[in-house]
Amino acid sequence: MADATTPRSMEELHKIFLEDVYKIPEGENIKQCIQCGTCSGSCPTSYAMDFTPREIIAAFRAGMLERVLKSNTVWMCASCYYCTVRCPAGIKLTDIMYELKRLGIEYGLYAKGVTAPVLSKTFVKMVDKYGRSPELELLSRYMLATNPLGMVEMAPMGAKLFFKGRLGIFPKSIKGKSQLSKILKMALAETEKAVEAKPESHKEGGH
Amino acid sequence: MKQYLYYPGCSLEKTNFSFDHSSREVAKGLGFELKEIEDWNCCGSTSYMAVRELRSFAISARNLAIAEKMGPGDLITVCTACYTVLAKTHNYLKENKDLREKVNHALAAADMKYSGNVKVRHLLDVIVNDVGLEAVKGKVKKPLEGLKVACYYGCQLSRPHGTFDDPEFPVTMDHLATALGATPVDFPLKAKCCGGMMMTTVADVGLKLTKDLLYCAKEAGADLVITCCPLCQVNLESYQGKIKKTFGTDPALPAIYFTQLMGVALGLPEKNLGLGSELVDPRPTLAKYLGNGGGR
Numbered sequence: 001m002a003d004a005t006t007p008r009s010m011e012e013l014h015k016i017f018l019e020d021v022y023k024i025p026e027g028e029n030i031k032q033c034i035q036c037g038t039c040s041g042s043c044p045t046s047y048a049m050d051f052t053p054r055e056i057i058a059a060f061r062a063g064m065l066e067r068v069l070k071s072n073t074v075w076m077c078a079s080c081y082y083c084t085v086r087c088p089a090g091i092k093l094t095d096i097m098y099e100l101k102r103l104g105i106e107y108g109l110y111a112k113g114v115t116a117p118v119l120s121k122t123f124v125k126m127v128d129k130y131g132r133s134p135e136l137e138l139l140s141r142y143m144l145a146t147n148p149l150g151m152v153e154m155a156p157m158g159a160k161l162f163f164k165g166r167l168g169i170f171p172k173s174i175k176g177k178s179q180l181s182k183i184l185k186m187a188l189a190e191t192e193k194a195v196e197a198k199p200e201s202h203k204e205g206g207h
Numbered sequence: 208m209k210q211y212l213y214y215p216g217c218s219l220e221k222t223n224f225s226f227d228h229s230s231r232e233v234a235k236g237l238g239f240e241l242k243e244i245e246d247w248n249c250c251g252s253t254s255y256m257a258v259r260e261l262r263s264f265a266i267s268a269r270n271l272a273i274a275e276k277m278g279p280g281d282l283i284t285v286c287t288a289c290y291t292v293l294a295k296t297h298n299y300l301k302e303n304k305d306l307r308e309k310v311n312h313a314l315a316a317a318d319m320k321y322s323g324n325v326k327v328r329h330l331l332d333v334i335v336n337d338v339g340l341e342a343v344k345g346k347v348k349k350p351l352e353g354l355k356v357a358c359y360y361g362c363q364l365s366r367p368h369g370t371f372d373d374p375e376f377p378v379t380m381d382h383l384a385t386a387l388g389a390t391p392v393d394f395p396l397k398a399k400c401c402g403g404m405m406m407t408t409v410a411d412v413g414l415k416l417t418k419d420l421l422y423c424a425k426e427a428g429a430d431l432v433i434t435c436c437p438l439c440q441v442n443l444e445s446y447q448g449k450i451k452k453t454f455g456t457d458p459a460l461p462a463i464y465f466t467q468l469m470g471v472a473l474g475l476p477e478k479n480l481g482l483g484s485e486l487v488d489p490r491p492t493l494a495k496y497l498g499n500g501g502g503r
Contacts (some may be wrong), residue, residue, distance in 0.1 A: 020260075025302040035379070037388040044400040048412050075408060078416075079253045080400035081366035082289075085374040094367065116257075116408040123254035131248040133217040139407070151234070157445060157486075164484045168221035175246045179317040180266065186263040186316035190309040 008107065011100030014065050019105060024095045032089035033057045039093050041084035049073040053083055053093055056100075058179040068104040074100045075116040128184060136167055211333065212274045212282045212325075213241035216289040216437075217298050218251050223286075223437035225481020229466035230330055232255040232479045234362040236470070237338050237346065241283060241330075244273050250292040253404065264306060265313040272321040274316055281326045283333060284465070287436040291363040294327040298368070310496040329364060331465065332371040335379045340386040341501045344409050348474030349496045350388025356468070357429035357460075358384055359420065361401055361439040374398075380435065380465055383425055387472040396420050401442045416449045421458035428490050434460040440464060461489035471496050 003032040009015075021027045032055075040052035050071035051059055059068050068074070083092045104110040106118050119142045124137050136158075143151045161167045174180065211234075219227040230376050234241045247270050249255070255263040270293060274282040286291040301323050302306040311320050313461060334343065358380035365372040372379045377398055381391040401420060402413030421443065424432050443462035451457040470480040471493055482490060484495075490497065 023303070023305075025299060044402075044416055045405070045409075045412055048409070063405075076405070076412065078362075078400050078403045078405050080362035080403075082362075082400075084367045085369065093369070098256050098260075102260060105258050116404070119342050119404065119408055120254040120257040123252070124258045127249045129254060132220070133249045133252065135218065135222055142407070160486055164486070166222045166224065166484060172220065174248050176248070176317070179319075180248055180269065182316040183265050183269055183309070183313045183319075184262055187262040187309070187313035190312055194309075 001007060009064075010066055013103065013107065014060075014134045017060075017065065020099050020102075021096055024092055025119070026090055026092065027095075029087075029090045029092070030057070030096065033091055034089065036088060038086050038088060039091075042082040044082070045078060049076050053077075053097075055089075056093075056096075066109065069100060069104045069107075070111045072111055072114060074104055075110065075114045077101075082201050107164075115142070118142055118145050124173075128181075129173075129178050130171050132172055132176055134168065134171030136169065137171050188197060209239040209337075210242050210279055210280055211239060212280045213243045214247055214250075214270060214274070214282055214284045214289060214293065215243060216284060216286040217252075218286060218437045223440060225466075225467060225484045226285055226346065226437055226440070226464045229464055229480040232463050232475050233334075233466045233473065234330075235342065235480050236473045237334065239333075239338070242272065242344060243320070243337075244277055248271060248307055250271055250289045252292060252311070253287050255498075256292070259476075261306075261309060261313075264296050264299065265310050266290055268310045268318065268321045269317075270460065271297060272319040272324045273325075274325045275321060276319075278325065281328045281333070283328055284341045285332050285435070285437075285464075285481075286329045287361060287363040288438065289331045289367075290327065291368070294370070296370055296447065297323065297325060297327055297339070304456065324461065329371070329435070331364070331379055331383070334469075335383060336371060343383065343469075344386045347387055347472050349467070349472055349498075351384075351472050351496055352388050354389040354496070355392050355428050355430045356384045356389045356491075357424035357427060357432045358391050358397055358465075359394070359424070359434045359439060359443070360398045361384075361436045362398070363437055365398065380433065383465065384433065384468070387469060389468070389472075394424055394425070394427050394429070396423045401439045403438055403442075406442050406446065413442065414446060414449060414453060418454050420460075421447065421460055422454075422456065425458055425460055431439050431489060432460055433465045433468050434462060434478045435465055446484055447487060459487070461485060461487045461492055463489045486500065 037054045046052045137161040253262040360377045384391045402416040406413030
């Protein structure tokens, strides 16, 4: 896929994933998963998932990271944090889902037809550009890229919001755009420095 | 007048301006000021974090650095997603030295730094715990007697941090509604997820989750839903037509912000509360409590 950076072996990705997860505060708790399924039972979207949250950890342990990344599960996580607050082992599964999302986007490993990565990537571009999220431009770009016909369906609601004064036509920029760019550039350099120091470590995507 | 620092967040600029306006108005009515922090940027929401890790913490921390410089004072958010992201950034920087150093190195490129001294709080917390329910009660001019309210908290107000309310079964908004004279209904799905951005990315799943909430609130006898999250508000009211088409019953339930309902009970000027900007008009339901112009 167009997003893929350097191709890596799955073993290497497996390692990167664990390294990143261990960096999350209390991240090593993932080792304590006893497969009780509290996460899956609490998840509001598990009914629509290829793998339930519990199965994500089981599949990862079984060396199936690629299938995990390409499952719809990662992008079905709405970030409601029920699993995180209920896990008896203190595993921050929502943060783990974020890590899987990042790996999927960085290496182009996500299921065909899943559109959430497009939204996330567009969001990042917009925020980098304006410093704020221009909701109309963001949604328009996302719809154009994923479902242009859907724009017709959305039009009546858009019109209603417009007449209620709830649609920002022109994106608003922050004054400190150059300041924000400097921060982003330095944060990227920090990420890359970490990669150089540890050649096998995770590189944050530069796209 | 007591002052708090205020971070409105992107969605309150336009789409959910009524939440911003009513929050400022209610603060004034209760005798404190929300001082907007200068030139804030997007907190990163749930999407930036899904693409880049360090950079998402860095842009979020820029806001904390601005607040710290403008302080002292707690940083108040009303969008629950902003609340969770900013609080998470603060907490993770505190707990992870490596992350803190890297983020501060990035901030230094713009002559900024964050030393970890900002307390991120939600407006609901301030109203219930700093102002206090007794004081709120004392300011009520139009008690909302007979109004049945479903208090919908969504996810990110009390999860994952649970700072001022229970992650499983939050109650602060119910107590607040009672203080306003209204009757909170028993609403078991009050902290369940509305689907968030999935209404856009996986529409059928998002629609089902929101439908469950609305049908549950309706069954509980609610006249109105109040919420504390802009994305929840949009999801709750914007897809009711589609819900009717897909599942058969029209929920026909207005969804407004808790600050708007407070404004009505405190007798604050209706035009400053953004009422009427909703897609399901709450004014007929609120008509008997509104001073004038309501119920059209």
